[in-house]
Amino acid sequence: MAQGVLAEAASRGMNVPSDLAVMGFGDLSSAAQVHPALSTVSVDGRHIGLQVAQALDGGCQSAMGSPNGPAHVSPV
Incomplete structure (x- = not known):
């Protein structure tokens, strides 16, 4: 879900993390492969x-x- 938020923010011309802070949940390995890298919470x-x-x-x-x-x- 957080990766979708990053994509939507980019499509609206928003800069992450300057305009919007996004945090993932579940410690996904793919979080490091998106730009900007996504911080996640391990569960x-x-x-x-x-x-x-x-x-x-x-x-x-x-x-x-x-x-x-x-x-x-x-x-x-």
Whole structure:
């Protein structure tokens, strides 16, 4: 999606990063091949998935009378 934003900005005569800041999500290898090079955020999907599974399990346990309390998913 960020690469599409770069292309659209260029088609409108905008200069990135002077006129517009763009950041990618997902640490794509192709981000370095566009001009200007795109900064991306790396995501550990396995870690996030594990936290979600634990939160869901904790929520189910709490609903069934477990003393675990509320579950929280923290950002990476």
